[in-house]
Amino acid sequence: MTPxxxxxxxxxxxxxxxxxxxxxxxxxxxxxxxxxxxxxxxGGITTDLTSIRTSSDTVASSNREALLLEQxxxxxxxxxDGRAVAVQAGLLQRQLIVSIxxxxxxxxxxxxxxxxxxxxxxxxxxELPAAGGHDDPRRLSALDLVMGAERRINAVRVEQExxxxxATTAAxxxxxxxxxxxxxxxxxxxxxxxxxxxxxxxxxxxxITTAYDALKGEVxxxxxAEDALRASEGRFRSLVQRASDxxxxxxxxxxxxxxxxxxxxxxxxxxxxxxxxxxxxxxxxDQRAGVGQAIAxxxxxxxxxxxxxxxxxxRDGRVRSVEAVCQNLLAxxxxxxxxxxxxxxxxxxxxxxxxxxxxxxxxxxxLANRVLLLDRxxxxxxxxxxxxxxxxxxxxxxxxxxTLGHPAGDELLRSAAQRLLGCVRPEDTxxxxxxxxxxxxxxGGPELAQSVxxxxxxxxxxxFGVAGHEVRIGASVGVASRDGRESAxxxxxxxxxxxxxxxxxxxxxxxxxxxxxxxxxxxRTSLQQELARAVESGGIEVHFxxxxxxxxxxxTSLEALARWRGPDGALVPADVFVPIAxxxxxxxxxxxxxxxxxxxxxxxxxxxxxxxxQLGVAVNxxxxxVLSGWLYDDVVEALRDSGMAPSTxxxxxxxxxxxxxxxxxxxxxxxxQAIGVRIAVDDFGAGYSSLGFLIGLDVDTLKIDRTILxxxxxxxxxxxxxxxxxxxxxxxxxxxxxxxxxxxxxxARQACCDAAQGYHFSRPLPAADVPRFLxxxxxxxxxxxxxxxxxxxxxGVGGGQRWGDAEGPAHPR
Amino acid sequence: xxxxAAIGLAAAGCAHPSPVAAAVVVTTPAxxxxxxxxxxxxxxxxxxxxxxxxRTNVESTVRLDEDGLDSLGRVRIELYEPWVKQRMSxxxxxxxxxxxxxxxxxxxxxxxxxxxxNYQVDIPITDVRAGGVLLATRTGDGGAIxxxxxxxxxxxxxxxxxxxxxxxxWIWSVTTIDVR
Numbered sequence: 003m004t005p006x007x008x009x010x011x012x013x014x015x016x017x018x019x020x021x022x023x024x025x026x027x028x029x030x031x032x033x034x035x036x037x038x039x040x041x042x043x044x045g046g047i048t049t050d051l052t053s054i055r056t057s058s059d060t061v062a063s064s065n066r067e068a069l070l071l072e073q074x075x076x077x078x079x080x081x082x083d084g085r086a087v088a089v090q091a092g093l094l095q096r097q098l099i100v101s102i103x104x105x106x107x108x109x110x111x112x113x114x115x116x117x118x119x120x121x122x123x124x125x126x127x128x129e130l131p132a133a134g135g136h137d138d139p140r141r142l143s144a145l146d147l148v149m150g151a152e153r154r155i156n157a158v159r160v161e162q163e164x165x166x167x168x169a170t171t172a173a174x175x176x177x178x179x180x181x182x183x184x185x186x187x188x189x190x191x192x193x194x195x196x197x198x199x200x201x202x203x204x205x206x207x208x209x210i211t212t213a214y215d216a217l218k219g220e221v222x223x224x225x226x227a228e229d230a231l232r233a234s235e236g237r238f239r240s241l242v243q244r245a246s247d248x249x250x251x252x253x254x255x256x257x258x259x260x261x262x263x264x265x266x267x268x269x270x271x272x273x274x275x276x277x278x279x280x281x282x283x284x285x286x287x288d289q290r291a292g293v294g295q296a297i298a299x300x301x302x303x304x305x306x307x308x309x310x311x312x313x314x315x316x317r318d319g320r321v322r323s324v325e326a327v328c329q330n331l332l333a334x335x336x337x338x339x340x341x342x343x344x345x346x347x348x349x350x351x352x353x354x355x356x357x358x359x360x361x362x363x364x365x366x367x368x369l370a371n372r373v374l375l376l377d378r379x380x381x382x383x384x385x386x387x388x389x390x391x392x393x394x395x396x397x398x399x400x401x402x403x404x405t406l407g408h409p410a411g412d413e414l415l416r417s418a419a420q421r422l423l424g425c426v427r428p429e430d431t432x433x434x435x436x437x438x439x440x441x442x443x444x445x446g447g448p449e450l451a452q453s454v455x456x457x458x459x460x461x462x463x464x465x466f467g468v469a470g471h472e473v474r475i476g477a478s479v480g481v482a483s484r485d486g487r488e489s490a491x492x493x494x495x496x497x498x499x500x501x502x503x504x505x506x507x508x509x510x511x512x513x514x515x516x517x518x519x520x521x522x523x524x525x526r527t528s529l530q531q532e533l534a535r536a537v538e539s540g541g542i543e544v545h546f547x548x549x550x551x552x553x554x555x556x557x558t559s560l561e562a563l564a565r566w567r568g569p570d571g572a573l574v575p576a577d578v579f580v581p582i583a584x585x586x587x588x589x590x591x592x593x594x595x596x597x598x599x600x601x602x603x604x605x606x607x608x609x610x611x612x613x614x615x616q617l618g619v620a621v622n623x624x625x626x627x628v629l630s631g632w633l634y635d636d637v638v639e640a641l642r643d644s645g646m647a648p649s650t651x652x653x654x655x656x657x658x659x660x661x662x663x664x665x666x667x668x669x670x671x672x673x674x675q676a677i678g679v680r681i682a683v684d685d686f687g688a689g690y691s692s693l694g695f696l697i698g699l700d701v702d703t704l705k706i707d708r709t710i711l712x713x714x715x716x717x718x719x720x721x722x723x724x725x726x727x728x729x730x731x732x733x734x735x736x737x738x739x740x741x742x743x744x745x746x747x748x749x750a751r752q753a754c755c756d757a758a759q760g761y762h763f764s765r766p767l768p769a770a771d772v773p774r775f776l777x778x779x780x781x782x783x784x785x786x787x788x789x790x791x792x793x794x795x796x797x798g799v800g801g802g803q804r805w806g807d808a809e810g811p812a813h814p815r
Numbered sequence: 816x817x818x819x820a821a822i823g824l825a826a827a828g829c830a831h832p833s834p835v836a837a838a839v840v841v842t843t844p845a846x847x848x849x850x851x852x853x854x855x856x857x858x859x860x861x862x863x864x865x866x867x868x869x870r871t872n873v874e875s876t877v878r879l880d881e882d883g884l885d886s887l888g889r890v891r892i893e894l895y896e897p898w899v900k901q902r903m904s905x906x907x908x909x910x911x912x913x914x915x916x917x918x919x920x921x922x923x924x925x926x927x928x929x930x931x932x933n934y935q936v937d938i939p940i941t942d943v944r945a946g947g948v949l950l951a952t953r954t955g956d957g958g959a960i961x962x963x964x965x966x967x968x969x970x971x972x973x974x975x976x977x978x979x980x981x982x983x984x985w986i987w988s989v990t991t992i993d994v995r
Contacts, residue, residue: 060898067932092962093932096987099963103899123963278933 029191036184043180047173054169057104058162061111064101065159066275067094068152073279075130075145084130087144091127095119098155111158118151248324248344254301254332256281256294259339268324268346270317281342286313286321296328300340304333311351312344323351364434366412367419375433379443379490390451390483392442393497394422394458397476397509399438402468404629404666410469417466418475425457441494448483448514455479455512463510478504482515499523530586533579536566537591543567544599545766548775549620549737549759552751557776559618559652561759562600563766564592584626593627594636601644601651603769608646611776620652620682628655628670637674648678652703656684668699675700682737687725696732704729708740708760711749719749726753853916856880861967862950866927866994869918877917881959884952884968888912892949894974897982904955905971910938910948914994923994928970931962931988937995938970938984947976950989962988 071090078087098119105112125147130140248268251260257280261273269276269284276284285293293312300308312324326344331337362374370378382389396418403411415438422432422440431443442458444451462477480501487493500515502523507513536542546560566574583589604619611617627633641648653674655667671681682703683696687710696704706725714721722738729736738750741760750758767775853872860878871877879887887908896903910926925939938948951971953960960966965987972979979985 070932089931089962092966093988095963096965100898103901 025194026191029187029194033184033187033191036180036187040180040184043176047176051166051169051173054162054166057101057111058159058166060097060101060104061115061155061159061162062274064094064097064115065152065155066277067097068148068155069275070094070278072145072148072152073283075141075148076283077280078130078141078144087130088127091122091125094151095122098122111162114154114158118154121147122151248326248342248346250276250281250326250342250344251337251339252281252297252342253339254297256297256340268316268322269314284314286315289313297340300328300330301332304330306330311347312342322346322348324348367416367434369419369422369440370431370433372433372435375431375435375441375443376490376494378431379493382443382445383484383488383490383493387445388447388484389493390444390446390448390481391493391497392444392451392455392458393435393480393482393494393501394440394442394455394462395478395480395501395505396438396440396462397478397505399475402473402475406469406471406473410471410473414466414468414473414475417468418462421461421464422458425454425461441497448481448485451481451483452512452514455481459510459512476510478509479512480504480515481512496520526582529579530582530588532569533566533582533588534586536568537588537595540595541567542592542595543768544596544603545768546600546603546772547759547766548764549618549757550763551757552747552755557614557763558616558757559620560600560604560772561620561654561766562596562622564596564622565766580624584624587626589624589626590630590632593623594632594640597621597636597640598643599769601640601646603772604650605644605646607773607776608650611773614776617776618650618652619646620654622654622656622684625655625667628667633670634673637679638677649680652680652682654682654684654703654705671699671701675702685739687721693728696734701734703735703737704732706736706738706755711738711740711742711746714749719752722749722755723753726755730754851916853877854879854883854886856883858882861952862989863991864913864917864994865991867920867923868994869920870916881952884908884913884950887916889952890949891955892971892973893955894971896971896985897979898985905949905951905960905969906953906955906957907949907951907968907971909946910943910950910970911946913950913992914943917994919994925995927993927995928986928989929991929993930986931990934986934988936970936984936986938978942978945976945978947973947979949973 067090071087071094074083074087074090078084098115102112102115102119105115125144126140127144130144247262248264249260249262250258250265252258257278258276259278261276263273265271265273265276271284281297282290282294289312293310296308296310300306307327307329309325309327312326313321314324315321323346324344325347326342328340328342331339331341362371362377363369364371379389379391399411399414402414415434418438419432419434419440422442426432426442426444429445433441433443435441442454444454446454456479459477459479462475466473466475478501480497480499480503482493482496482500484493487496496515496519499519500513503519504511504513513519543565545563545565547563548557549559549561550556551558564576566576566579568574580589583592600619600621604617608615608617623633627636637648637651637653640646641651653671655671675681680702681699682705683699683701684705685707686696686704688707704725706722706729710721710725711719726736726738735757736753736755737757737759738753738755739759741747741750741758741762743762746760747758747762764775853870855872856878858880860873860880860883862879862884864877864879865875868877872879884907889906889908891904891906893902893904895901914926919940923940925937926943927935927937929935942948949971951960951969952967954964960969968989969987970985970989972985
């Protein structure tokens with residue numbers, strides 16, 4: 003076979019062959035040894051597992067017997083079948099004895115079970131038949147005993163189950179490892195390319211597989227045997243709709259005869275743990291009576307379908323909500339029981355509860371909301387208790403919101419809510435009604451509520467730390483007590499009225515509701531409604547007061563002033579209706595009306611009254627208008643509507659009010675100035691007279707408040723001169739207000755003011771009278787008088803000259 | 816007693832050729848003739864036999880009290896109890912004797928036994944006929960078997976009986992035997 007010239011080569015091959023042969027033999031022997039060891043080990047594992055499984059099974063049976071005994075003793079009050087209890091106690095003991103024998107005598111489970119068995123054996127079960135009613139001490143002690151025994155047996159059972167699974171896992175892991183090792187050997191043999199070894203390996207593998215199958219078969223058989231014990235469960239299979247649904251079949255008195263496997267995931271009990279026990283055992287105690295009645299009712303109505311939400315206790319002590327559809331199929335030959343198809347709705351129920359919570363609580367503060375507050379209030383009013391409502395409104399909250407932003411405002415509200423909770427008793431209901439308004443419902447009279455209110459005011463007065471700032475706010479509190487009122491809404495409304503009174507009386511106060519407040523509130527409400535109607539129906543008039551150039555003595559501009567002619571034809575004072583208009587928001591609409599009417603009228607006069615082609619107009623704007631965001635659009639619209647040049651229009655703002663949010667005000671004014679509109683600071687010298695404000699706003703005109711002239715009576719105009727000098731220094735046009743006498747006029751001239759206005763020239767005139775004034779006097783006021791030559795007091799507007807007067811010195815904001 | 820034992824041994828030898836003979840002591844002879852009428856229960860019945868039986872004593876079933884069971888021929892045997900893992904003695908009636916007393920249908924394939932706790936097993940008729948299956952009614956010293964020890968009636972298998980190797984067949988607290 004081998005060519006002669008390959009002798010050396012064949013010698014090498016011979017050695018190689020010998021080496022391969024040795025390797026094959028080694029590998030083959032290795033494989034055989036490994037297979038042998040593997041088989042031995044598998045045999046050992048099977049024996050071990052069988053033994054663990056057996057002991058585990060016997061403990062599980064003991065546990066089941068204990069549960070049955072527990073149930074029988076529980077039901078003894080109804081059944082009075084003491085003999086059955088004694089029999090069951092015997093069966094339990096038998097099972098315990100068997101369980102004990104399944105362990106080595108000194109093993110921990112054996113000792114524990116023996117202890118349980120001895121305790122059970124010592125109890126006089128034979129005397130139980132005589133133990134009648136629920137309260138019989140013998141029955142109760144039996145129950146205690148059995149429950150204790152069941153707990154202990156269960157603990158052993160759980161431990162055994164754990165051991166079994168640990169052992170199984172370890173055994174399988176070991177087998178897997180040995181098989182891996184075997185595979186490596188086989189790989190080596192294959193690498194040598196020896197078919198015979200491959201054959202051996204295959205045989206080895208098949209032996210291992212067989213051993214595995216034997217193990218599996220062993221376990222499977224046990225499972226099958228257990229399954230068979232669960233009496234004829236198969237016939238109910240058709241009733242099980244979904245694997246995740248719990249299906250339970252009970253008899254007419256609620257003893258469980260079948261449970262679907264879902265019980266294990268849902269309740270943590272293996273289905274066989276639930277068998278032969280009343281369903282009620284697993285129902286939450288509070289619900290047992292109700293479910294018991296439902297079962298009794300259902301059992302009497304063949305074919306009846308009934309839906310009930312069961313709250314079932316799980317093995318680990320939680321409660322799950324199961325929505326069960328129960329059908330009476332007692333008459334059905336295939337079923338012969340009550341069939342419960344249950345779906346776990348715990349999450350859904352939790353979600354619903356959450357939604358209910360959300361519907362009744364303020365998400366920001368977690369306090370109750372108006373709905374819940376009214377609900378609680380109604381509940382309280384349904385009883386006979388004294389009930390009070392404490393309404394709390396934060397003072398100065400808006401300022402924080404505007405200057406520090408909404409997140410800071412929210413933080414402040416949350417902190418305020420916490421402080422509120424600290425002022426009330428746990429049984430009181432504290433709610434956030436919306437915005438910066440809170441309410442507390444408390445059981446107690448007005449005195450108690452008032453003292454709580456004072457606590458709240460004190461508590462909220464302390465500084466808050468918000469967004470890194472120290473913030474101070476206040477609170478106004480209104481209190482209303484039951485006092486014969488039976489409507490929650492009425493009580494809340496009256497507390498609101500009292501709160502408003504507290505606010506009017508100077509904030510940071512607590513007011514208790516009095517009937518007179520309601521009258522005033524009603525007046526206010528009717529005024530609000532009338533004002534709203536007036537705004538709609540054109541009841542707002544614009545009057546004009548001339549502004550006179552002191553160098554030329556000509557009327558160069560007119561200040562537009564809002565007037566409300568009330569239902570009775572009389573003019574309503576501006577300081578009465580302006581605050582109301584600001585509260586209701588009507589101020590924006592009124593401002594819009596005044597702006598449009600003033601622009602139209604002045605543009606008309608510029609065109610029609612000779613010599614007044616350059617006539618200007620000054621219109622007061624409220625800070626509400628500025629911050630409303632509508633001002634710019636309103637101005638543009640008024641200018642477009644009238645065709646008037648923007649430079650003709652001056653907007654007057656009172657400096658004291660603008661401080662609330664100077665940045666936004668400045669931004670709005672900058673937009674307006676960009677299109678040519680002029681800005682004046684009104685009533686300077688009456689409020690805070692902030693120089694920073696003057697510079698910051700970059701205004702065009704400074705109007706010196708009328709009170710400066712009055713104040714100057716003893717100073718001969720020196721103050722006016724000083725302020726006018728200030729204005730000029732800043733490059734502003736200076737207008738002095740309240741020139742009522744020739745003396746005032748002299749001071750104004752000496753102070754070198756650019757212009758002046760006041761009764762000395764003219765009181766505010768209805769639009770119809772303006773052309774006559776402009777023509778008649780030619781706008782010249784050099785002679786020091788108008789019409790009747792005397793400064794007249796405008797009685798129709800009381801103390802207020804402009805509709806913005808309420809924002810003037812008498813009522814600084 | 817010697818006579819009784821001798822007869823018993825002879826009887827046992829006939830019914831159970833091996834391997835149980837050595838352990839068996841007959842305490843009361845099997846006095847019954849084939850086809851003899853079953854005794855009516857005087858006391859409370861402890862066992863009910865139903866199904867394919869030829870003779871009955873209460874309506875269509877057989878009900879036996881303690882005396883009734885004793886009258887079927889009582890033996891005493893010692894054996895290894897696999898559940899408590901001990902050697903124990905019991906007195907009782909061979910299951911073959913019980914079935915001989917009631918007579919069974921030729922078509923019967925096995926007996927289905929039910930316990931107080933609803934545990935159930937089937938013993939094929941061939942295993943019953945192979946012998947060594949005892950319906951134990953008393954402890955070795957003749958007292959009643961407490962429930963705690965598997966009483967009042969339980970099935971035990973004599974040492975070496977093949978069907979007794981499976982401990983699950985050792986049903987205790989038996990209440991009914993249904994011949995199927």
